[in-house]
Amino acid sequence: MQAIGRRTEGLPLYLVHLSDELMVWLEQHPQRTDQEIEVFFEALPENLKLFIGQQFSRLPAETQVILDAAAVAGSGFSPVMLAAVTGCDVLAAEDWCERLAGSRHILVCPSSSYYPERRGSRRYTFIHAYYQKLAYERVPPLRRTGLHLAVAEWFEAACGARVRNLAVEIATHFESGRNHERALHYYRIAVENALGKHDPHAVSALSRRALAILEHQLPATPEYARVAVELYTILASAIQMTHGFAEPTLQSVFERLLHHEQALDESPHRLPILWSMMGFYFVCGQLRIAEQYAERMLAAIGGMVPLDSLISGHVGKMGVGLYAGHLDFALAHFQASQSLYRPELRGMFPLAAIHPIILSLYFSAKTHCLLGLPDQALNYIEQGIAVAETDAQPFSLAFIQWGEIVCRQLRGEAELTEAACQAFISHADEQGFALLSAAAIIQRGWALTILGRIEEGIDTIERGLILYWATGAHLSETFLLAYCAEAFLISGLPEKCSSLLEKAFQIMESNGELYFEAELHRLKGEMLRTSNPAEAERHFQQAIGIAQFQGTRFQELRAANSLAKLWLGQSRPESARTLLEKAYSALTEGFDTRDSLEARALLAAMADGSLPDTSN
Incomplete structure (x- = not known):
């Protein structure tokens, strides 16, 4: 009954006809599927089609002319518009609207409803969308095209500056009226409006409609190539926001973008093109190609490099430096970017899916966590949130908020991570940020497992991994898989842990994402702790060596904790104490993180002789 109510919008005549046909259809289709039921509700009952058609046919010829114009006008129209489009007298058009609205057989006039071209001009609509649909289908194709063009031109003439607010409607009429140049003009305005509202879904849909006209209806000229480059650049950013930076369809978008760019001597969108393509290859896990685009942005143009x-x-x-495990290199470029940036420059990146400075603050936060400076990391996240809130760009804000979740997870704060993920996932889903939502689902699964909600946590992780891989993303995969492996190990699922670790090592070897290599070796050691202590020790030692080489004190302390517990279980307390004291004493902050607390507890237990249980 709810489906019937939605489809009929409570219209009694429609309700009766649809209910009668539904009973007959259900008897004829006892094994119906949900899809077949949806198709049924999309169709208009045949007897109702006949009844409405008879209503239209009984109208006087001059009234049917106005009916054609009303059907083409669409969701709403005024007597002034109908008179201008058909050439009839405005009073006659108003009389026609009033009579049909008064009987409520075909039209309605919502209370206090006025059309934008002038005060006092009432706005009418068809009583139901199907009335408009059937009336539209009755209009011959050539006449329909002419009416669409007339409606579009009327909007331009009558609505003045307010045409920008009606850009989508006007563009649609021009497109149906086969004036493709004007349609493109208004679609571009509509794209600008959607950008101003930070609505990437609308930006994507409108850009595609504009590009369809450019690619199929307009000549290949340098001027249109310039417009195509602009629109493809905007489309790429919108797709990266809504589907993720590694969305497979981006490949074809970039191919068309570069095709049109070749027709230009100089592209004003060179930077956003390079930025979008770098982001694509980054998140695809192709760090070497991403670095090439970064180097192109640093290259001189005409003897100078724009700021x-x-x-x-x-x-x-x-x-590139961060994910390759070259943390000093990463910090050097962070400091270079910060030295160039000023708050008044925040509007320099209008077409970027994510603001470069916000991305740099996220990179810096993650780098500082790895360096064993987790408190400073949270400070960088706070700076990023402040910039994003000022910039008022929803995706940039969501990204840096997700960055805080990453830092909380690196700090080992399971309760805070779980609570933040739960709120974030809801917001990301509402905004349509698929990649960020998928990553947060995985991270929430880890937190649930650490908090003892094992079954729920594992189910959440597995669901998140499916969603994450569906986006085509591979960047930071070793990080996510490491935490998934830890959760599987804690849950008593060593086979799944081993499978994920093997996959993570393969990814590391193929794309050079080395920044979590030490943690992967530590987890391998934890998996072998009981079955092969000697091999476990080898992996722990390897983890410590890699962490020291990369300067990631966070991973060094984690590996030292693991090795110290192994040695304590082998009655080697002095070796364990020496190792742990060295790793812990190197810290200058972050003393409330999970790993710091564990190291301090182990040292205290060794000091008073109450050795802890080191079996896990």
Whole structure:
């Protein structure tokens, strides 16, 4: 009954006809599927089609002319519009609208409803969308095209500056009226409006409609190539926000973008193109290609490098350094980007899916966590949130908020991670940020497992991994898989833990994402702790060596904790104490993190002789 109510919108005549046909259809289709039921509700009952058609046919010829114009006008129209489009007298058009609205057989006039072209001009609509649909289908194709064009031109003439607010409607009429140049003009305005509202879904849909006209209806000229480059750049950013930076369809978008760019001597969108393509290859896990785009942003153009390009290039190089495990290199490029940036420059990146400075602050936060400076990491996250809130760009804000979840997870704060993920996932789903939502689902699964909600945690992780891989993303995969492996190990699922670790090592070897290599070896050692202590020790030692080489004190302390517990179980307390004291004494902050608390507890137990249980 709810489906019937939604489809009929409570219209009594429609309700009766649809209910009668539904009973007959259900008897004829006892094994119906949900999809077949949806198809049924999309169709208009045949007897109702006949009844409405008879209503239209009984109208006088001059009234049917106005009916055609009303059907083409769409969801709403005024007597002034109908008179202008058909050439009839405005009073006659108003009389026609009033009579049909008064009987409520075909039209309605919502109370206090006025059309934008002038005060006092009432706005009418068809009584139901199907009335408009059937009336529209009765209009011959050539006449329909002419009416669409007339409606679009009327909007332009009558609505003045307010045409920008009606850009989608006007563009649609021009497109149906086959004036493709004007349709493109208004679709571009509609895209600008959607950008101003930070609505990437609308930006994507409208850009695609504009590009369809450019690609199929307009000549291949340098001017249109310039417009195509702009629209493809905007589309790429919108897709990266809504589907993730590694969305497979981006490949074809970039191919068309570069095709049109070749027709230009100089592209004003060079930076956003390079930035979008760098982001694509980054998240696909192809760090070497991403670095090439970062280097192109740093390259001189006509003897100089624009400031926005310099900043973006340094941020790109920083990301490459971080994920390759070269933390000092990453920090050097972070400092270079920060030295160039000023708050008044925040509007320099209008087409970027994520603001480069916000991305740099996220990279910096993650780098500082790895360096064993987790308190400073949270400070960088706070700076990023402040910039994002000022910038009022929803995706940038969501990204840096997700960055806080990453830092909380690295700190081992399971309760805070779980609570933050739960709130974040809801917001990301509402905004349509698929990649960020998928990553947060995985992270929530880890937190649930650490908190003892094993079954729920494992189910959440497995669901998140499916969603994450569906986006085509591979960047930071070793990080996510490491935490998934830890959760599986804690849950008593060593086979699944081993499978994920093997996958993570393969990814590390193939794309050079080395920044979590030490943690992967530590987890391998934890998995072998009982079955093969000697091999476990080898992996723990390897983890410590890699962490020291990379300067990631966070991973060094984690591996030292694991090895110290192994040695304590082998009655080697002095070796354990020496190892742990060295790793713990190197810390200058972050004394409330999970790993710091565990190290301090182990040292205290060794000091008073009450050795802890080191079996897990």
